[in-house]
Amino acid sequence: MPLIEFSNCGFYCREGDFYIDPWRPVERALITHAHSDHARWGSKYYLCHHDTKPLLQQRLGNNQYESIGWNAPVYINGVRITLHPAGHIIGSAQIRVESGGEVWVISGDYKIENDGLSGAFEPVQCHTFVTESTFGLPIYHWKPQAQIFSDIQSWISKNQAEGKSSILIAYSLGKAQRLLPCIAEVTDNILVHGAIYNIHEALINAGWNLPTVQKVSSETPKSLLKGSVVIAPSSAEGSPWMKKFAPYEIGICSGWMQVRGAFRRKNADAGFSLSDHADWKGLLEAVKGTGAERVYATHGFQFAFSRYLREQGFEAGEVRTEFGNEETTTPDHTASPP
Known part of the structure; x- marks a missing residue:
């Protein structure tokens, strides 16, 4: 046996x-x-x-x-x-x-x-x-992380110059935290969805030193929303929650973006093969x-x-398992009302 x-x-x-x-x-x-x-x-x-x-x-x-x-x-x-x-x-x-x-x-x-x-x-x-x-x-062959981060920073800078918000779609546990140092190099105004904020707070309370973020809520000043950099889970895509950041562009961070045209099928403006x-x-x-x-x-x-x-x-x-793929398909059970 x-x-x-x-x-x-x-x-x-x-x-x-x-x-x-x-x-x-x-x-x-x-x-x-x-x-x-x-x-x-x-x-x-x-x-x-x-x-x-x-x-x-x-x-x-x-x-x-x-x-x-x-x-x-x-x-x-x-x-x-x-x-x-x-x-x-x-x-x-x-x-x-x-x-x-x-x-x-x-x-x-x-x-x-x-x-x-x-x-x-x-x-x-x-x-x-x-x-x-x-x-x-x-x-599937990934670029080095440093190169992907450089691409993301260039995209954010372009959007800032055009007066647009940059919304990065990333899983709330793992990808979102990994993106923070990259984003912090181009802005100190990082906004996050409630699902991501919950994870962030748990890690901060456990002693992790992560860049500062702000949870998006009904009380978030409109002056912070415009031209901001936002990290949100895939559950926020296409929801009314996104409208408050207009005008904006959406960038999806996922290994599936390696496939040509994947981000276009997701109605996104950019795709970053960060897995x-x-x-x-x-x-x-x-x-x-x-x-x-x-x-x-x-x-x-x-x-x-x-x-x-x-x-x-x-x-x-x-081996057959019941594991899924959190990159895009697994429901985000940490989601809280925005």
């Missing part, structure tokens, strides 16, 4: 009697990161990284949480557990599970480039590696870095990616 089983609730370690990122309530849940498709309400006990705990508290409310640091072993029914940086968002972890000389690593979501905020991805040696494959096609997931090259680099004999691909282009791995000599397969 393998150390990790693929059950109808999630990744299950029978020997340790725990689940990793379960999508149904269980007794004991180990959480890779705080995105809503990986961290769900209803389990009795939660284990996560220290930086993920305040995010779970903000998103899931009061529960029985235990948090640990990087590479700090804990044992559950004799099974050794350690967490290692995934580089996806703040607090995101790969979970290493070891028993009887067998080692599995469940990656959750990850990216290879160090964004200066989420921690540097750390390849972890293992026998079996479970990898995401959100962008598991060769067409919190690994691109094709990054996925391959991660797999090779683990030295794994077996690789299982989950959500994304898992069939194409696993087929390619088999062609390269890996023992590879696919």
Whole structure:
């Protein structure tokens, strides 16, 4: 029997009697990161990284949480557990599970480039590696973050010169925080949607030093709205909430913007291929870095990616999960009235 089983609730370690990122309530849940498709309400006990705990508290409310640091072993029914940086968002972890000389690593979501905020991805040696494959096609190849940030800053400066607001559509947890240092270099007037403000406050209260933002509300002076830089979740697109910033341009920050014409189909003015997931090259680099004999691909282009791995000599397969893609499709459950 393998150390990790693929059950109808999630990744299950029978020997340790725990689940990793379960999508149904269980007794004991180990959480890779705080995105809503990986961290769900209803389990009795939660284990996560220290930086993920305040995010779970903000998103899931009061529960029985235990948090640990990087590479700090804990044992559950004799099974050794350690967490290692995934580089996806703040607090995101790969979970290493070891028993009887067998080692599995469940990656959750990850990216290879160090964004200066989420921690540097750390390849972890293992026998079996479970990898995401959100962008598991060769067409996905990211520009360096510095280049993308420069493009965003140039776009904001252009809009400022034309008297327009700049509205950046970005997921409230991860992308929004990653954008702040970039925007702060061109303006100190950063406005955010309530969903993003909630996450921002949770991180500030946990000790994170992030650029100052202002929550958009009915009391926000009109003088601040005009010509402002705004970060909003995709749930705000096309809503009456946007009208208060007119005239404005919309820029979508997502890996899907890599595909030609994607931002036009979204009725946006600009698209920036800023992703919190690994691109094709990054996925391959991660797999090779683990030295794994077996690789299982989950959500994304898992069939194409696993087929390619088999062609390269890996023992590879696919795993069906209920994880989504927070880049554009996962509902933002942190949203609050604007």
